[in-house]
Amino acid sequence: MKDLSGARTGFARAGTPMKHHFDQPPEGFRILPGRLDRPAQEALLADIRAVVEAAPPYRPQMPRTGKPFSVRMTNCGALGWVSDRAGYRYQSVHPETGRPWPPMPQALMDLWRAVADFPHPPEACLVNLYDADAKLGLHRDEDEDEFAAPVVSVSLGDTCLFRLGGLARADRTRSLRLSSGDIVVLGGAARLAYHGVDRIYPGTSTLLPGGGRINLTLRRVTPAP
DNA sequence: CAGTATCG
């Protein structure tokens, strides 16, 4: 049964008298018109293989409960996003090896420069590894101290069902498929929009030998100098 | 105080 209360913000019909409504996705959300071609995807994948070699993917845990994520993660760049019983945070070292995160590959620095429209380089690239059953619940990227910079996301491998909401958790959401090579920018008002990954469609890409999906999210964490 | 990138 649909929620007919109407007492929600979201992708409301135009002309609704309530505040905080929009009939379009939040301003600043865009899927770049041209996805990365196969050679570019393969080059990025080679970079990520090196990252994974130096900083092995691990399974984060939810704050307080310790409940494991289905998604495995690692990072590259000066800072990496981690989650464990102590909470969400950015830190400069891998939580299991204690070593600094491997450097941000040049291709990702170049990609950021090309699409972010922000005058300072990214500090963190979170690498999310999805197997066929992995999901990421609706959330906002709000652990950064710099919201003027966008979040830039690159999809590699199997297609996923991506869900985009609004600025409040209860806002209406839209679902869209993201396929290998797609580049998404969450900037402007959409920088703090709720989003998540509802499902992976196995066998929809030949990029990753074992199947699955890799998502790279580039972020500026500290205020621009 | 409840909620959270969990899971349903």
Next chain:
DNA sequence: ACTG
């Protein structure tokens, strides 16, 4: 554990 930390934010809102």
